[in-house]
Amino acid sequence: MAEPFQFELVSPERLLLSDKVLEVVVPGTEGEFGVLKDHSPFMSTMRPGLLKVRKDGDKVTEYFVRGGFADVSSAGLTVLAELAIPVEEIKPDDIAAQIRNAEEDLADARDDEARRAAETVLAQLREVQAALKAA
Structure with a gap:
């Protein structure tokens, strides 16, 4: 135990x-x-x-x-x-807003390194959103 x-x-x-x-x-x-x-x-x-x-x-x-x-x-x-x-305490709108911000960061990425970092954050936030919906 x-x-x-x-x-x-x-x-x-x-x-x-x-x-x-x-x-x-x-x-x-x-x-x-x-x-x-x-x-x-x-x-x-x-x-x-x-x-x-x-x-x-x-x-x-x-x-x-x-x-x-x-x-x-x-x-x-x-x-x-x-x-x-x-x-x-999490509101679905808060996660959605963070995802929108991450999508903007991805669109604004100026090089491959920034693009990879933004893609990683966006994928992780989408995972969290999916986990919260499943919970």
């Missing part, structure tokens, strides 16, 4: 969560990864996606995160997100 560990989710606007949790699934840039108590230390950047937190039992709380990094240490897990919003 999973044991609790310290988890903090921080955005520039506020501390969203600082509590003992059983498991966190993080949308890392190299793929999703799960963290349990006594996970090996490492650091990862994050892509836009859903961060899933299980405090007790099977109840999972989801947060939309956009960018930032996750730091796993002996003290627990700290996620510093560029943007973090509880899923229940």
